[in-house]
Amino acid sequence: MLWYWKHVGPRRIIEFVLLTVFAIFFAGPLVNLLVLAFSEKWNYPDILPQVWGFKWWEFVLAKDDIVSSISLSFLIATLVTLLSIVVCIPAAYAFARLQFPLKRMFLFSFLLTHAFPKMGLYVSIAVLFYRIGLMNTLFGVVLIHMINVLMFMTWIPTSAFRNVHRAQEESARDVGASPFKVFRSITLPMAMPGIMVASIFTFLNSLDEAQGTFLVGIPDYKTMPIVMYSIISDFPSSAGAVFSIILTLPTIILLVAAQRLVSADVLASGFQMK
Numbered sequence: 270m271l272w273y274w275k276h277v278g279p280r281r282i283i284e285f286v287l288l289t290v291f292a293i294f295f296a297g298p299l300v301n302l303l304v305l306a307f308s309e310k311w312n313y314p315d316i317l318p319q320v321w322g323f324k325w326w327e328f329v330l331a332k333d334d335i336v337s338s339i340s341l342s343f344l345i346a347t348l349v350t351l352l353s354i355v356v357c358i359p360a361a362y363a364f365a366r367l368q369f370p371l372k373r374m375f376l377f378s379f380l381l382t383h384a385f386p387k388m389g390l391y392v393s394i395a396v397l398f399y400r401i402g403l404m405n406t407l408f409g410v411v412l413i414h415m416i417n418v419l420m421f422m423t424w425i426p427t428s429a430f431r432n433v434h435r436a437q438e439e440s441a442r443d444v445g446a447s448p449f450k451v452f453r454s455i456t457l458p459m460a461m462p463g464i465m466v467a468s469i470f471t472f473l474n475s476l477d478e479a480q481g482t483f484l485v486g487i488p489d490y491k492t493m494p495i496v497m498y499s500i501i502s503d504f505p506s507s508a509g510a511v512f513s514i515i516l517t518l519p520t521i522i523l524l525v526a527a528q529r530l531v532s533a534d535v536l537a538s539g540f541q542m543k
Contacts, residue, residue: 302517305510325507329515335496339515342493345407345482346475349414353471356415357422358464362456364423365430376427379420387417387480395484403485410490413481418471425470429463430456469523476519 305311306325308318329335363369364376382390394413395404403409433456441451479494486492497512 302510302513305507306514308507311507325511329508329511334491335512338491338493338496341490342476345410345414345490345492346472348411349418349475350468350472352411353415353418353422354464354468357419357467358426361423361426362430364427376423379423382416383420390416391481391484394481398485405486405489407490410482410486413485414475414478417478417481418474421467421470421474425467426460426464429460429467432463433459473520473523476516 304318307321307323309322309324310320311318364372391413394416398404398409398413403412437459438451438455441455442448446454477494479492479498482490482492483495487495493512493516497509497516
């Protein structure tokens with residue numbers, strides 16, 4: 270081992286140290302979360318819990334409001350994703366293929382929801398929703414979630430449609446395919462990885478949204494993040510760790526799926542204005 274480190278050079282050693290520090294910094298809180306979720310008794314200064322078990326899992330899953338909040342969060346995230354696809358995919362195709370006045374300005378406008386503090390934006394939207402009767406309604410919660418994900422569902426699919434070469438579409442048209450068949454058989458399948466990634470980001474963003482739901486949906490619509498805040502403040506940290514894992518697990522699974530669907534350079538191109 271000593272012979273190996275003498276021959277790798279100082280640059281390799283520095284890279285190894287930095288990678289180790291990064292791994293500890295990134296994975297350390299996750300490992301602590303896992304240990305905390307399965308600990309029934311853990312007192313300082315012991316490094317590991319004295320008693321392991323599923324006590325806090327049973328405690329969390331036995332509460333009716335927690336189970337209902339999980340179901341509600343996935344329902345809202347699914348509705349937001351589907352409605353965003355219906356609304357934003359045609360817009361993304363138009364931004365990618367059509368030329369019209371103020372095109373770049375309209376595309377840039379989708380960033381405005383992320384350019385200002387969300388709470389201030391949500392308060393102004395909540396005032397509008399109150400006037401038109403959308404407060405404390407499922408549709409109001411879905412709408413305020415959609416406002417926060419328009420950028421993902423527009424910019425990334427726009428890049429995906431741009432990356433479909435027109436020559437492939439023209440070849441299909443030359444052999445007699447209709448415009449709709451070309452779009453269905455060539456354009457849409459080739460752009461589908463980018464659309465899937467945008468859909469995954471939209472689903473995860475909706476799943477984690479708390480501020481907008483709190484302003485518009487309370488008291489009848491309590492999603493996972495809102496219930497988690499009350500658990501963390503009212504119950505031991507082990508219960509909060511269990512709920513955090515439940516909230517984080519779909520994120521990890523879907524992000525791994527997104528990484529398999531599209532590379533980082535293709536994803537980055539979705540945030541370039543052309």
